Amino acid sequence: xxxxxxxxxxxxxxxxxxFSGKSEEMMRRLRRAEIAGRRVVxxxxxxxxxxxxxxxxxxxxxxxxxxxxxxxxxxxxxARAFEVVGIDEVQFFPSEVVAAxxxxxxxxxxxxxxxxxxxxxxxxxxxxxxxxxxxxxxxxLQAVCHRCGGPATTTQRLVDGRPAPYSGETIIVGANEQxxxxxxECHERGEELAAVAA
Ligand SMILES: [Zn+2]
Numbered sequence: 001x002x003x004x005x006x007x008x009x010x011x012x013x014x015x016x017x018x019f020s021g022k023s024e025e026m027m028r029r030l031r032r033a034e035i036a037g038r039r040v041v042x043x044x045x046x047x048x049x050x051x052x053x054x055x056x057x058x059x060x061x062x063x064x065x066x067x068x069x070x071x072x073x074x075x076x077x078x079a080r081a082f083e084v085v086g087i088d089e090v091q092f093f094p095s096e097v098v099a100a101x102x103x104x105x106x107x108x109x110x111x112x113x114x115x116x117x118x119x120x121x122x123x124x125x126x127x128x129x130x131x132x133x134x135x136x137x138x139x140x141l142q143a144v145c146h147r148c149g150g151p152a153t154t155t156q157r158l159v160d161g162r163p164a165p166y167s168g169e170t171i172i173v174g175a176n177e178q179x180x181x182x183x184x185e186c187h188e189r190g191e192e193l194a195a196v197a198a
Pocket of ligand 1: 147184
């Protein structure tokens, strides 16, 4: 592979729960690189259409142009010719994203990957453990606990105001689903679906 960046590539991972400012922090870093004249791009998985399919938007409303990709191979193909590559919501990519990101870093690309380190059950999310292990730089951000105001490190999933069932990837039709940032103390484990039904 041709080296993109004479100063060498590396991997930065920005992780934490929802509402901890991961996307904002990634955009801040990429804007700095853009100001320095670097060729910058942001990718995100196509499944995430919370706000806008083409733009990366943080919860705080900051916005940068992004490219939605359907697969890791599409990401790799589109990343050519960029010196700095941001990846938002990286936890949603399949495990192949790890090798793809390492290949980019080996080729001299600065990769800034942002994502949830853990899911609403507080289990490691998708490719995050491996990305964190390989990264040269890691930042774990905190949000503010919705309950007590302390430093929040977890994401609480609520369905109709109650902790979501632990075993539930289940989409509950018509249910009002919400997410909150919570600290370790305030995070509630949802009941099993069977227990709820009984
Ligand atoms: Zn709390």
